Amino acid sequence: MVLAIMERDLFTTDRLFCPGPTPVPKAALDAASATSVYHRAEEFYKIFRGCLTSLQPIFGCSELPVILASSGTGGLEAAMTNLTDAEDEIVVVNGGKFGERWQKLGEAYQCKVEVVQIPWGTKPDVAMIKAAISKQKKTKAVFLQANETSTGAYYGIETLVPELRKTFDGLVVVDAISSLGAHAMKMDAWKIDCVIAGSQKGFGIPAGLAFVALSKRAWQGLSKRPKFYFDLAKEAKGQHGEGRSAWTPANSLIMSLSATLEIMHQTGLDNVLAHHAQMAKAARAAFAAIGLEILPKNAQSNALTTAVFPSGIDGSKVLKRLRQRFAMFFAGGQDELKGKVVRFAHLGFVSRFDLIDGIAALEFGLAEEGYKFDVGAGVKAAMKSFMTKTSAQ
Numbered sequence: 001m002v003l004a005i006m007e008r009d010l011f012t013t014d015r016l017f018c019p020g021p022t023p024v025p026k027a028a029l030d031a032a033s034a035t036s037v038y039h040r041a042e043e044f045y046k047i048f049r050g051c052l053t054s055l056q057p058i059f060g061c062s063e064l065p066v067i068l069a070s071s072g073t074g075g076l077e078a079a080m081t082n083l084t085d086a087e088d089e090i091v092v093v094n095g096g097k098f099g100e101r102w103q104k105l106g107e108a109y110q111c112k113v114e115v116v117q118i119p120w121g122t123k124p125d126v127a128m129i130k131a132a133i134s135k136q137k138k139t140k141a142v143f144l145q146a147n148e149t150s151t152g153a154y155y156g157i158e159t160l161v162p163e164l165r166k167t168f169d170g171l172v173v174v175d176a177i178s179s180l181g182a183h184a185m186k187m188d189a190w191k192i193d194c195v196i197a198g199s200q201k202g203f204g205i206p207a208g209l210a211f212v213a214l215s216k217r218a219w220q221g222l223s224k225r226p227k228f229y230f231d232l233a234k235e236a237k238g239q240h241g242e243g244r245s246a247w248t249p250a251n252s253l254i255m256s257l258s259a260t261l262e263i264m265h266q267t268g269l270d271n272v273l274a275h276h277a278q279m280a281k282a283a284r285a286a287f288a289a290i291g292l293e294i295l296p297k298n299a300q301s302n303a304l305t306t307a308v309f310p311s312g313i314d315g316s317k318v319l320k321r322l323r324q325r326f327a328m329f330f331a332g333g334q335d336e337l338k339g340k341v342v343r344f345a346h347l348g349f350v351s352r353f354d355l356i357d358g359i360a361a362l363e364f365g366l367a368e369e370g371y372k373f374d375v376g377a378g379v380k381a382a383m384k385s386f387m388t389k390t391s392a393q
């Protein structure tokens with residue numbers, strides 16, 4: 001017990017294993033410490049615009065994205081208000097908390113919303129989306145996630161969207177907030193019209209920035225709604241020009257973003273994706289060895305692995321214990337998954353050793369709650385998995 005208390009106090013920082021916020025690398029912290037940054041100066045415009053050009057290949061889009069000072073949801077709201085008008089018919093995929101957020105946003109902005117409701121932990125198939133579209137006269141846009149973070153289901157949009165495109169010519173809007181950096185995104189090639197991402201997920205900096213990329217035709221068909229703060233056309237004019245945001249940008253976050261984008265490009269985007277695929281594979285191997293089932297079947301994410309606690313084990317208690325004793329933060333389940341799952345994130349700047357520590361901590365927690373298994377089996381399986389090669393997806 002004494003030792004456990006010491007362990008907690010010995011850590012210099014809390015350890016984050018949740019799908020946002022993710023660990024912030026030192027280079028990003030250092031960059032943020034440049035406090036006297038004037039945002040209407042040539043030097044800053046250069047850094048800001050540099051972020052846009054560094055983000056662009058991560059979206060796979062021939063248009064530059066825009067950066068907004070908001071959490072990810074601000075980016076979702078900007079997409080909704082700039083791409084739809086009141087009374088427009090839209091389809092949303094609801095497979096968890098974030099799909100529900102699209103639904104609520106659509107309703108808040110008075111769209112006619114047709115919901116594709118799917119069980120938590122599953123991914124939608126194209127037939128379901130087509131069926132929803134066929135119930136409407138003219139569907140303006142389909143809204144979905146790339147990765148439903150509340151369940152850990154990756155929707156396989158690289159096959160889903162091109163398949164949908166064979167019969168659907170409206171807009172396709174993808175909330176990729178928890179997938180960018182962990183899964184490939186090719187907006188142009190897959191004919192996606194809008195992708196939203198956020199700073200505190202795959203980009204390894206604190207919350208406060210949203211990134212929104214639009215296709216050429218989306219830029220040409222913006223809504224007629226009244227807009228003010230989230231006016232994407234206004235932002236694009238200044239940001240794509242000299243690198244000037246309409247309002248005061250979140251200076252320190254931009255400085256940090258510039259630093260982590262630099263690391264991502266130096267590592268190579270393909271290598272970043274391959275790393276995430278390898279981490280996810282190791283996490284799955286570890287949970288299999290411990291005897292925990294993975295929630296999403298055939299929809300596994302490279303960003304997070306959602307494992308189901310064995311029956312009789314109170315998951316909330318396990319996770320609370322790990323927070324209190326080791327300062328290790330894992331996300332549990334929400335709503336219908338409350339107490340039942342652990343969402344183990346390996347998104348952003350997370351190393352193999354972080355993952356091994358996380359698995360070891362969960363093993364301690366499970367053993368202490370009385371779960372019978374071969375302690376150490378998860379760590380061993382993860383290490384073995386790291387010794388085998390894997391390819392990016």
Ligand SMILES: *Cc1c(COP(=O)(O)O)cnc(C)c1O
Nearest residue numbers: 020071072073098149175177178
């Ligand atoms: C984190 C996340 C969001 C954004 O949430 P904020 O709290 O507003 O940053 C949206 N969608 C998904 C899929 C997410 O993972």
